[in-house]
Amino acid sequence: MIYKAYFLFNLASGKTVEEYEKWSIEVNHPAAGRVESIQEFHDYKTVATLDGSMPAYQIIEEILISDVEKYKKDITAPEMAGFSEEWGSWVSDWICILTERVA
Template identity: 30%
Template sequence: MTRIIVLLNLKPGKSAADYEKWALTTDLPTVNALDSVDSFTVFQATGVLGGSTSPYQYIEVIDVADMDLFGTETGTDAMGRVAAEFQEWADPIFIVTRKVEAAA
Protein backbone atom coordinates (compact mmCIF):
# COMPACT_ATOMS: atom_id res chain seq x y z
CA MET A 1 0.00 0.00 0.00
CA THR A 2 1.15 3.52 -0.81
CA ARG A 3 -0.09 6.49 1.17
CA ILE A 4 -0.28 9.86 -0.55
CA ILE A 5 -0.41 12.84 1.77
CA VAL A 6 -1.65 16.07 0.24
CA LEU A 7 -0.95 19.37 1.98
CA LEU A 8 -2.85 22.44 0.87
CA ASN A 9 -3.95 25.95 1.54
CA LEU A 10 -6.93 27.39 -0.26
CA LYS A 11 -6.25 30.01 -2.90
CA PRO A 12 -7.13 33.62 -2.06
CA GLY A 13 -10.86 34.25 -2.29
CA LYS A 14 -11.82 30.58 -1.78
CA SER A 15 -13.96 29.84 1.26
CA ALA A 16 -13.45 26.89 3.56
CA ALA A 17 -17.19 26.16 3.58
CA ASP A 18 -17.35 26.01 -0.21
CA TYR A 19 -14.21 23.85 -0.45
CA GLU A 20 -15.52 21.42 2.16
CA LYS A 21 -18.85 21.16 0.35
CA TRP A 22 -17.03 20.40 -2.92
CA ALA A 23 -14.77 17.88 -1.17
CA LEU A 24 -17.76 16.07 0.38
CA THR A 25 -19.92 16.05 -2.75
CA THR A 26 -17.34 15.63 -5.53
CA ASP A 27 -13.77 14.84 -4.52
CA LEU A 28 -14.27 12.26 -1.77
CA PRO A 29 -16.95 10.17 -3.51
CA THR A 30 -15.11 10.21 -6.85
CA VAL A 31 -11.71 9.22 -5.49
CA ASN A 32 -13.12 6.69 -3.01
CA ALA A 33 -14.95 5.00 -5.91
CA LEU A 34 -11.66 4.20 -7.67
CA ASP A 35 -10.78 0.50 -7.54
CA SER A 36 -7.16 1.36 -6.77
CA VAL A 37 -8.01 3.40 -3.65
CA ASP A 38 -8.55 1.78 -0.26
CA SER A 39 -9.40 5.05 1.49
CA PHE A 40 -9.46 8.79 0.91
CA THR A 41 -10.00 11.22 3.78
CA VAL A 42 -9.84 15.01 4.07
CA PHE A 43 -8.85 16.71 7.32
CA GLN A 44 -8.98 20.37 8.26
CA ALA A 45 -5.84 21.32 10.17
CA THR A 46 -6.92 23.03 13.36
CA GLY A 47 -3.47 23.86 14.73
CA VAL A 48 -0.12 22.46 15.75
CA LEU A 49 0.33 20.54 18.96
CA GLY A 50 1.50 23.10 21.47
CA GLY A 51 -0.81 25.82 20.24
CA SER A 52 0.64 27.42 17.14
CA THR A 53 -1.06 27.79 13.77
CA SER A 54 -0.74 25.03 11.19
CA PRO A 55 1.18 25.97 8.03
CA TYR A 56 -1.52 24.15 6.02
CA GLN A 57 -5.32 24.50 6.14
CA TYR A 58 -6.13 20.99 4.89
CA ILE A 59 -4.51 17.57 4.73
CA GLU A 60 -5.75 14.82 2.46
CA VAL A 61 -4.74 11.19 2.94
CA ILE A 62 -5.14 8.74 0.06
CA ASP A 63 -4.35 5.06 0.69
CA VAL A 64 -3.61 3.48 -2.68
CA ALA A 65 -3.65 -0.32 -3.00
CA ASP A 66 -2.34 -0.41 -6.59
CA MET A 67 -0.27 2.52 -7.89
CA ASP A 68 -0.26 1.24 -11.49
CA LEU A 69 -4.05 1.02 -11.52
CA PHE A 70 -4.23 4.39 -9.73
CA GLY A 71 -2.23 5.94 -12.56
CA THR A 72 -4.62 4.46 -15.11
CA GLU A 73 -7.74 5.50 -13.20
CA THR A 74 -6.56 9.04 -12.56
CA GLY A 75 -5.87 9.42 -16.28
CA THR A 76 -9.56 9.25 -17.22
CA ASP A 77 -11.58 12.25 -18.41
CA ALA A 78 -13.74 12.14 -15.27
CA MET A 79 -10.72 12.27 -12.96
CA GLY A 80 -9.17 14.96 -15.16
CA ARG A 81 -12.22 17.14 -14.52
CA VAL A 82 -12.02 16.56 -10.75
CA ALA A 83 -8.27 17.30 -10.78
CA ALA A 84 -8.86 20.52 -12.73
CA GLU A 85 -11.53 21.59 -10.23
CA PHE A 86 -9.14 20.76 -7.37
CA GLN A 87 -6.46 23.00 -8.91
CA GLU A 88 -8.98 25.86 -8.78
CA TRP A 89 -9.17 25.45 -5.00
CA ALA A 90 -5.49 25.08 -4.12
CA ASP A 91 -1.89 24.55 -5.22
CA PRO A 92 -1.34 21.28 -3.34
CA ILE A 93 1.82 19.41 -2.43
CA PHE A 94 1.51 15.64 -3.05
CA ILE A 95 3.82 13.50 -0.90
CA VAL A 96 4.10 9.82 -1.86
CA THR A 97 5.11 7.61 1.08
CA ARG A 98 5.90 4.05 2.03
CA LYS A 99 5.50 2.53 5.46
CA VAL A 100 8.78 1.75 7.22
CA GLU A 101 8.68 -1.84 8.36
CA ALA A 102 11.14 -4.43 9.60
CA ALA A 103 12.52 -6.77 6.94
CA ALA A 104 10.94 -10.21 6.85
Protein backbone atom coordinates in the same frame (compact mmCIF):
# COMPACT_ATOMS: atom_id res chain seq x y z
CA MET B 1 2.30 -3.20 -1.12
CA ILE B 2 -0.13 -0.62 0.25
CA TYR B 3 0.87 3.05 0.08
CA LYS B 4 -0.51 6.22 1.56
CA ALA B 5 -0.43 9.50 -0.26
CA TYR B 6 -0.78 12.73 1.67
CA PHE B 7 -1.81 15.83 -0.25
CA LEU B 8 -1.05 18.93 1.81
CA PHE B 9 -2.41 22.19 0.47
CA ASN B 10 -3.85 25.59 1.06
CA LEU B 11 -7.05 26.74 -0.52
CA ALA B 12 -7.07 29.00 -3.54
CA SER B 13 -7.65 32.70 -3.01
CA GLY B 14 -11.29 33.41 -2.18
CA LYS B 15 -12.09 29.83 -1.12
CA THR B 16 -13.03 29.06 2.49
CA VAL B 17 -12.56 25.88 4.49
CA GLU B 18 -16.34 25.66 4.95
CA GLU B 19 -16.89 25.84 1.18
CA TYR B 20 -14.19 23.23 0.63
CA GLU B 21 -15.75 20.87 3.17
CA LYS B 22 -19.09 21.04 1.32
CA TRP B 23 -17.43 20.59 -2.10
CA SER B 24 -15.33 17.70 -0.85
CA ILE B 25 -18.35 15.83 0.50
CA GLU B 26 -20.43 16.46 -2.63
CA VAL B 27 -17.76 16.11 -5.36
CA ASN B 28 -14.32 15.04 -4.14
CA HIS B 29 -15.33 11.96 -2.14
CA PRO B 30 -17.64 10.57 -4.85
CA ALA B 31 -14.86 11.08 -7.43
CA ALA B 32 -12.36 9.26 -5.21
CA GLY B 33 -14.86 6.43 -4.83
CA ARG B 34 -14.77 5.90 -8.60
CA VAL B 35 -10.97 5.51 -8.69
CA GLU B 36 -10.22 1.80 -8.59
CA SER B 37 -6.78 2.13 -6.99
CA ILE B 38 -8.07 4.21 -4.04
CA GLN B 39 -9.00 2.02 -1.08
CA GLU B 40 -9.70 4.84 1.39
CA PHE B 41 -9.89 8.61 1.15
CA HIS B 42 -10.08 11.10 4.02
CA ASP B 43 -9.92 14.89 4.25
CA TYR B 44 -8.67 16.74 7.29
CA LYS B 45 -8.65 20.44 8.04
CA THR B 46 -5.68 21.46 10.11
CA VAL B 47 -6.35 23.28 13.36
CA ALA B 48 -2.97 23.87 15.02
CA THR B 49 0.51 22.51 15.60
CA LEU B 50 1.47 21.11 18.98
CA ASP B 51 2.91 24.47 19.98
CA GLY B 52 -0.42 26.14 19.12
CA SER B 53 0.71 27.93 15.97
CA MET B 54 -1.07 27.61 12.64
CA PRO B 55 0.23 24.87 10.32
CA ALA B 56 1.72 25.69 6.94
CA TYR B 57 -1.20 23.94 5.17
CA GLN B 58 -4.97 24.25 5.66
CA ILE B 59 -6.02 20.83 4.33
CA ILE B 60 -4.55 17.32 4.31
CA GLU B 61 -5.95 14.52 2.17
CA GLU B 62 -4.98 11.00 3.19
CA ILE B 63 -5.37 8.40 0.44
CA LEU B 64 -4.79 4.66 0.84
CA ILE B 65 -3.55 3.36 -2.52
CA SER B 66 -3.41 -0.26 -3.62
CA ASP B 67 -1.00 0.27 -6.54
CA VAL B 68 0.93 3.50 -7.14
CA GLU B 69 1.43 3.04 -10.89
CA LYS B 70 -2.26 2.28 -11.36
CA TYR B 71 -3.17 5.29 -9.21
CA LYS B 72 -1.05 7.56 -11.41
CA LYS B 73 -2.83 6.22 -14.49
CA ASP B 74 -6.26 6.43 -12.82
CA ILE B 75 -5.93 10.09 -11.83
CA THR B 76 -4.59 11.15 -15.24
CA ALA B 77 -7.20 9.20 -17.24
CA PRO B 78 -9.26 11.30 -19.67
CA GLU B 79 -12.43 10.77 -17.63
CA MET B 80 -10.72 12.45 -14.64
CA ALA B 81 -9.68 15.58 -16.59
CA GLY B 82 -12.71 17.64 -15.57
CA PHE B 83 -12.36 16.64 -11.95
CA SER B 84 -8.63 17.42 -11.95
CA GLU B 85 -9.31 20.90 -13.30
CA GLU B 86 -12.02 21.48 -10.70
CA TRP B 87 -9.74 20.27 -7.87
CA GLY B 88 -7.07 22.63 -9.19
CA SER B 89 -9.47 25.55 -8.83
CA TRP B 90 -9.79 24.79 -5.11
CA VAL B 91 -6.15 24.39 -4.16
CA SER B 92 -2.88 26.27 -4.19
CA ASP B 93 0.57 25.66 -2.83
CA TRP B 94 0.18 21.87 -2.75
CA ILE B 95 2.52 18.94 -2.33
CA CYS B 96 1.92 15.19 -2.45
CA ILE B 97 3.94 12.95 -0.17
CA LEU B 98 3.90 9.25 -1.02
CA THR B 99 4.64 6.88 1.85
CA GLU B 100 5.07 3.19 2.47
CA ARG B 101 4.88 1.59 5.89
CA VAL B 102 8.19 0.89 7.63
CA ALA B 103 6.97 -0.92 10.73
